Amino acid sequence: MWWPLLVLAWASPLVAGTQLVVAASEIAATRFGEGDLDGDGQGELVVGGRVGPFRPVTDAQEGRRARIEVQVYQRGQLQTIAALDELPVVADIAVADIDGDDRAEILAIGWHRLWTLRLERGKLVVAGEQVLAAGRLVRVAAADLDGDGRAEVILAERRQTPGAEVVVTTLGVYRYGGQWQEVSRLDLDGDVGDLCLGQVAGRPSLALELGTEEIGGLVQTYAFDGLVPRWRADQQLTRDHIRALNLDLRSLAGRALLVVGDIAGSVALLQPLGGRWVGTTTVAAPPGPLRGLHLTQLFDAEGVQLLGASGLRGAVWMADGF
DSSP states (O other): OEEEOEEEOOSSOOOTTOOEEEBOOSEEEEEEEEEOSSSSSOOEEEEEEEESOOOTTTTTTOOOOEEEEEEEEETTEEEEEEEEOOOSOOSEEEEEOSSSSSOOEEEEEETTEEEEEEEETTEEEEEEEEEOOSSEEEEEEEEOSSSSSSOEEEEEEEEOOTTOSSOEEEEEEEEESSSEEEEEEEEEESEEEEEEEEEETTEEEEEEEEEOSSOOOEEEEEEEETTEEEEEEEEEOSGGGOOOOEEEEEEETTEEEEEEEOTTSEEEEEEEETTEEEEEEEEEOOSSOEEEEEEEOSSOTTSOEEEEEETTTTEEEEEOOO
């Protein structure tokens, strides 16, 4: 299946040199990942999430159809080369090599479960499923934290005791050895809107957004002592303390870059400077709820591109020129 990329002119002001690229998708609540799934040295884009609108009355348990797609960029188009519709729900995805075989796996979470998917002979297959939470898993990120060639996984589990006013989010660090084993955990008072792992100053770092139901935008940065996250800094990165439910942290083109998208659709690209995140670029996303953000060099290895998903129909856009 081929999705044509259309360059559109939006009314919202953009940074000079930035264009938006839109691809049609049936995935409405899009999350992104990227990695070399087949071991050919070239990364593939992974897109996953809910199919169709969320209906909280009829879907009280979030029972609905979800989809994960593997896409490659060729001749100006995104081509879907594999897809899976077997999972009932996909709240988030990550892509990383968890077993050191130089082929990345897709990690998908939903409800209390973590699914492991592999690309085998051009098809996506479910290679594992494990219940890892008593609460609800809301976010997942993966990276090699200790340099052994195998990625660890961080899961954000949302827990709320009946009658309690504050949500508690547990961050669990897991290592794979045939089964997932928890190696460290950290409890946070508040709701984690998103989390991401990346390299800052050559070391693995974790960034997450912490808030409550309506107030947030506080981004916490953590370094790692072995496989244990250690708090480094807090920084308010949204205006009026609104929530930021979409983050990504990657080291691209020789720079560590953090992208933060708030619920009003404002997207900021930042770099570390003197222990703080400093804004370099602001992108006005297309109208509609912001669903996902992903920094990449998939479209041009010489520059940095930002993929995002906005609106209720799963439109995917691209901004570049950073």
